[in-house]
Amino acid sequence: MIPELGHFALTLALALAIVQAVVPMVGAATGRAAWMLAGRPAALGQCAAILLAFIALTYAYVVSDFTVLNVVQNSHSAKPMLYKVTGVWGNHEGSMLLWVLILAVFGATVALFGNGLPETLRARVLAVQGAVGVGFLAFVLLTSNPFLRVDGMPPFDGQDLNPLLQDPGLAFHPPFLYFGYVGFSMAFSFAVAALIEGRVDPAWARWVRPWTLAAWIGLTLGIALGSWWAYYELGWGGWWFWDPVENASLMPWLAGTALLHSAVVVEKRDALKSWTILLAILTFALSLLGTFLVRSGVLTSVHAFAVDPDRGVFILALIVLTVGGALALYSWRAPMLAPGGMFRPVSREGTLVLNNLLLSTATATVLIGTLYPLLLEAISDDRVSVGPPYFEATVVPLMIPLVVAMAIGPLLAWKRADLSGVLGRLGAVAGLTAVALMFALYRTTDAPVMALVGLALAAWAIAGSLVELAERIRLFRIPLGASWKRAKGLPGSAWGLSLAHAGLGIALAGMVGSTAFLSERIQVMAAGDTVEIAGYDVTFEEVLQTQGPNYVVERARLTVYRDNAAVAVLEPEKRWYPVARMATTEAAIRTTMFADLYAVLGDQQPGNAAWTVRLYHHPLVPWIWIGSIVMSLGGVASLADRRLRVAITARRAPASAAAQPAE
């Protein structure tokens, strides 16, 4: 009964999405106010219906309803409750349901909070959002229905969720990632709506900004969670593999980051409008591409869970329709957009243009490396893969000027900057960087040159954001108390800029440190054996066998000594999931926040009580995730900016943008 209710709610959502896509669009075109308003209840109704469907599926998982095929295939009655719930989106059908739910939630926020928008723009945004919803709801209902019942006798128990996915890091990775992917649909809908309206102005950029920011925060956290999961769960100690599925999430992030920056230029200077619109379309296109790559199983990838060509063709058709349609509209309407303000190359806008060039080129190179194997296979039958060296060779050189410009840009004035004044402040940035570099040289021996360059860049980015912040609050030039007062009065977006840039610098330091200064030991160890790594002595104590809720465990105990004093106990595990007949490795990690000591228990040696043990020392690796969190906090600070909230919720639109409903 409950699954049928969910199925019905989903069908109802499709009907409402069709109404949402058609009625407000026609209303905006013909000037019928009532039709335009119809978008709101339709969007809210669609959201409520999908939420109901999602709750119905969650209920089926929670009570382990093994008459539902999806539950049988992905759950088990002995699974911990947390993973019963997160198992809802740990599979293809459920994750697509989550996808459409988030899409509808974003649409509903426009219906609820978009009171500051001109009525025609809001109607058209809702209509475009509804049209995307129609496509993906049809996809779920026709190819990926999660509510299908089991044919014949329901089984006694389920087949369990892939044990690798039974992990808190991965359980919450998809919702964040999807929040980001799908959130960019708002930028897309605003862009298409603006093209139909034929007008892009600073007010438009202000309206679209909160949604783009929210999506960007979600994607940043989603990618960070995914890489954190890979780091501790896969047992290789790596945090980024340039796997196609990772690239699929990185591309919209790069494009979305570019979009956030170019939208600032539209907002402040009324320039780069046509480019920003294009970027909004392309960012969502890359999100769709990511969904396609992950969900169609076209890729050779350790992540490709879904293997079903029909679904791939369906999503591909959706991409062609959505993106092709939007781009056709763009090529027709974009030339009609009024040209924007002028600026000199050395100006805030100039560096933002540089930022956009570098980020979009980086996106393009990642795209080439990700799709090239597919293209080659399609035309020649050759199976190839593009390895990490390709991405390192192309993306890294593009990131260097990007990070250099990151510290300079915010110090420049809009339109035309006074270079000599900026040089003084850059001197402070360079000074701080030099101090950090001296410290790095003091702490490390024979560091590779590239590692030092990387650390210097990280320091440069952090120093740049500190100097910029100090500049804003006039630190040391006016009394501290007055500076503090200024700091409290700073707009959220100023804090956002500083935090996001500093966060990137912190993450960069983590990436460089963990790559360049990694130590690794692989050793066969029996009870009592000791191995030295990065100044620690690690003693292998014993291996115990115990029982987890739905798995059996072999747990090793290793004691870590520093200068003959025990500082930590590491307990890496090997788990065996009998239902899924799979083993997983649980690494043990001891972090000092400046470095991680990472231990993995390998196989037992045949015939004796010794195990292969792998130990890593990863300097600075936690900074990757600390940096990502700081970046996201920057996004949150910027989102909390009062001026933005006012822009969304103001009862009256700014005079410059008030649209006249045509009577």
Next chain:
Amino acid sequence: MRRKHRRMGLLVVALTGVASAAALALTALEDNLLYFYGPSQVDEQGLSTGQRFRLGGLVAYDSVQRLDDGMTITFTVTDMVEEVNVVYVGIVPDLFAEGQGVIANGMLDRDGVFQADEVLAKHDENYMPPEVAEALEQAGHPVQ
């Protein structure tokens, strides 16, 4: 006039940037492509010693051996027609097992043994790396 000039300037900079990035990407791509071969193809291709590629197939039954140093593992990759012997130093993934699909990155040595520097095992019970499935199919042994 000035606007046009400015635009042209920007366009030239952008195009130079994109062109150099494309050049960078294509050179890097050329150097970093790893071709995938099943055991039958390894024979046909006449691969030279020291050429890196990806080898994929099934881990043959009763072929996995761990050497006494505890770190070296040897096994045979098969597509049910041809076989290639593989040596790997390190810990194999959790899902590595006899009779299961596997992909190894590395190169052939002078004795025709594949020296792997990376071993990837298939991801879950239902999932077979597409290349492995295809290689098996081409060798006349499709996965059921």
